[in-house]
Amino acid sequence: MAQPATSTLTTSPGGGRQHEDGTPRRDFLYLSAAAFGATGAVLTGWAFVHSMNPSADVLALSSTEVSLAALQPGQSITVTWRGKPVFVRYRTPEEIAKAKADDKADLRDPETDQARAKKEQFLVLLGVCTHLGCVPLGQKPTDPHGEFGGWFCPCHGSHYDTSGRIRKGPAPKNLEVPAYTYLNDTTIRIG
Amino acid sequence: MAKYDYVPSPFMSNPIVKWVDHRLPIFEMVDQQLIKYPAPRNLNYWWNFGSLAGVMLVVMILSGIFLAMNYQPNTLAAFDSVERIMRDVNYGWLLRYMHMNGASMFFVVVYIHIARGMYYGSYKAPREILWWLGLLIFLAMMATAFMGYVLPWGQMSFWGATVITNLFSALPLVGKSIVTWLWGGFSVDNPTLNRFFALHYLLPFVIAGLVMLHLWALHVHGSNNPLGIDAKGPQDKIPFHPYYTVKDAFGLSVFLIVYAYFVFFNPYVLGDADNWIPANPMVTPPHIVPEWYFLPFYAILRAVPDKLGGVLLMFGAIAILFVLPWLDTSRVRSGRFRPAFRVFFWVFIVVTITLGWCGAQLPEGIPLILGQVCTVLYFAHFLVFLPLLGWFERPRPLPASIAEPVLTPAAK
Ligand code: HEM
Ligand code: FES
Numbered sequence: 001m002a003q004p005a006t007s008t009l010t011t012s013p014g015g016g017r018q019h020e021d022g023t024p025r026r027d028f029l030y031l032s033a034a035a036f037g038a039t040g041a042v043l044t045g046w047a048f049v050h051s052m053n054p055s056a057d058v059l060a061l062s063s064t065e066v067s068l069a070a071l072q073p074g075q076s077i078t079v080t081w082r083g084k085p086v087f088v089r090y091r092t093p094e095e096i097a098k099a100k101a102d103d104k105a106d107l108r109d110p111e112t113d114q115a116r117a118k119k120e121q122f123l124v125l126l127g128v129c130t131h132l133g134c135v136p137l138g139q140k141p142t143d144p145h146g147e148f149g150g151w152f153c154p155c156h157g158s159h160y161d162t163s164g165r166i167r168k169g170p171a172p173k174n175l176e177v178p179a180y181t182y183l184n185d186t187t188i189r190i191g
Numbered sequence: 192m193a194k195y196d197y198v199p200s201p202f203m204s205n206p207i208v209k210w211v212d213h214r215l216p217i218f219e220m221v222d223q224q225l226i227k228y229p230a231p232r233n234l235n236y237w238w239n240f241g242s243l244a245g246v247m248l249v250v251m252i253l254s255g256i257f258l259a260m261n262y263q264p265n266t267l268a269a270f271d272s273v274e275r276i277m278r279d280v281n282y283g284w285l286l287r288y289m290h291m292n293g294a295s296m297f298f299v300v301v302y303i304h305i306a307r308g309m310y311y312g313s314y315k316a317p318r319e320i321l322w323w324l325g326l327l328i329f330l331a332m333m334a335t336a337f338m339g340y341v342l343p344w345g346q347m348s349f350w351g352a353t354v355i356t357n358l359f360s361a362l363p364l365v366g367k368s369i370v371t372w373l374w375g376g377f378s379v380d381n382p383t384l385n386r387f388f389a390l391h392y393l394l395p396f397v398i399a400g401l402v403m404l405h406l407w408a409l410h411v412h413g414s415n416n417p418l419g420i421d422a423k424g425p426q427d428k429i430p431f432h433p434y435y436t437v438k439d440a441f442g443l444s445v446f447l448i449v450y451a452y453f454v455f456f457n458p459y460v461l462g463d464a465d466n467w468i469p470a471n472p473m474v475t476p477p478h479i480v481p482e483w484y485f486l487p488f489y490a491i492l493r494a495v496p497d498k499l500g501g502v503l504l505m506f507g508a509i510a511i512l513f514v515l516p517w518l519d520t521s522r523v524r525s526g527r528f529r530p531a532f533r534v535f536f537w538v539f540i541v542v543t544i545t546l547g548w549c550g551a552q553l554p555e556g557i558p559l560i561l562g563q564v565c566t567v568l569y570f571a572h573f574l575v576f577l578p579l580l581g582w583f584e585r586p587r588p589l590p591a592s593i594a595e596p597v598l599t600p601a602a603k
Binding site for chain 2: 049052053054055058061078080082083084085131132133134135137154155156157169170171172
């Protein structure tokens with residue numbers, strides 16, 4: 001086969017053209033085709049995967065407003081937010097004192113009580129055990145409250161204190177404090 | 192291509208069969224792989240459980256498809272649609288009882304099938320890939336059963352789904368996003384139920400595909416046998432039909448009696464009464480337990496007082512089975528010739544059943560401690576006992592061939 005004078009290409013044993021260093025020119029075509037194909041597959045795959053993430057209507061779930069006016073010290077209410085229970089507890093002075101005293105205790109997930117309650121009497125918590133997601137007991141006076149006087153998760157035995165901090169059991173974290181704001185002295189908006 | 196001296200069955204000379212086979216050799220395959228297929232002559236009844244598992248897969252797919260014709264995968268309708276199947280759909284109760292109890296029977300059969308493999312060393316060379324495929328089937332079965340249990344949308348459905356999906360939140364960094372992705376929201380909810388139904392419908396067919404590969408791998412070297420030695424020649428084998436078709440059919444009849452007892456006389460004994468309460472995301476039942484077939488693994492999860500540690504150990508309990516062929520250092524396959532292994536094998540069975548018992552109890556006091564002890568023993572079996580046994584045990588002498596102990600009674 002005749003070689004064009006200007007070319008740095010020679011003919012490979014298979015008949016295809018190759019560069020002087022012996023790499024076949026087809027390699028470029030194979031590589032770019034494979035790269036395009038792989039990119040397309042990954043991008044399409046991502047669409048499939050992402051379709052399983054929360055959809056726009058789920059993300060648009062509203063926030064919840066809660067009135068605390070009727071609560072008496074020592075009472076708790078459970079409200080629903082994003083399909084999950086939120087605990088609101090009007091804590092007694094003893095509970096607050098205990099929570100503050102325990103700021104210095106040996107905590108698995110150290111946090112001060114002050115950082116967890118915007119107003120110290122009202123504690124707002126996501127009622128979802130940080131172990132595997134059960135709803136801890138302790139909202140009713142007759143419920144078990146665990147060894148630290150707060151909440152107790154019966155699923156695998158996690159104990160939370162009067163600030164909702166994890167003290168014993170398999171859960172790794174304190175009960176989460178959801179984002180909330182006081183609209184006035186006795187109303188909060190969660191979310 | 193048959194690797195044995197294949198003599199076609201008489202029906203193979205039928206002109207229609209010939210016409211078809213010339214285009215798609217399907218009769219030839221059936222004849223070679225199922226009818227004339229040479230199997231070891233000494234298979235005992237523990238070898239029935241593979242075909243029983245296959246029958247259960249068919250039963251589950253059939254009953255499932257007919258259930259799906261009346262089931263509604265929507266949180267508002269799911270629970271009531273199952274009630275409607277039970278009360279209003281003609282024979283709906285039968286379909287559901289077959290499916291519900293069928294899942295339990297499927298696991299009984301597969302657990303025995305796996306234990307058989309462990310006792311007779313069926314995972315050893317050259318059957319490692321066969322063993323892996325079996326384990327993949329087991330994993331897919333667990334995923335299928337877990338998602339199926341969510342469908343009736345009772346309290347145990349909901350909270351089982353919550354706890355199990357939350358296992359992934361133990362992973363560092365990505366854990367939470369993975370859980371949100373699995374849920375399609377911020378808690379187990381309608382998107383979760385929908386996708387679980389889609390996957391519950393799909394996975395059994397994936398299992399069917401894996402079963403094909405499992406059988407393909409099986410037929411490369413043929414079945415292991417109670418002696419654990421390779422067949423030395425034609426005198427060690429008999430054709431699958433009629434010998435094992437009859438034996439399998441007999442075993443199936445006995446098995447169906449047990450299955451029918453549960454379906455017709457005691458359909459709820461294996462279930463949990465809490466699943467008759469419609470799902471309530473605000474209240475966790477006081478005592479969450481998975482279905483019985485998950486209990487040993489659940490006990491391992493709870494034995495560790497650390498979230499990530501528990502999750503890793505639980506998955507590790509299954510993952511370790513994949514390397515079993517290399518942890519067992521003995522060159523003798525069958526437990527029949529391994530006096531020390533035999534003891535440890537039964538200890539292992541007792542440990543696993545004890546774990547199952549612990550998994551059903553509240554995680555405190557004696558069940559918790561017993562669960563921890565058994566967790567250690569479970570892993571020790573694979574990581575300590577089996578590797579050492581291969582070195583220290585003196586196996587009993589192996590027979591020269593499969594036929595020898597049968598044909599020469601004195602040699603028994
Ligand atoms: C590997 C095979 C399968 C296993 C182990 C399995 C397991 C289960 C389990 C444990 C349940 C919950 C039963 C209950 O408590 O009510 C269930 C429900 C269900 N399954 Fe399956 N299943 C299998 C195959 C299938 C297939 C192929 C379909 C076809 C679509 C199907 C459709 C359903 C439906 C519609 C329900 C909800 C109705 C009900 O709860 O009784 N399943 N499955
Ligand atoms: S979910 Fe609360 S302790 Fe496990």
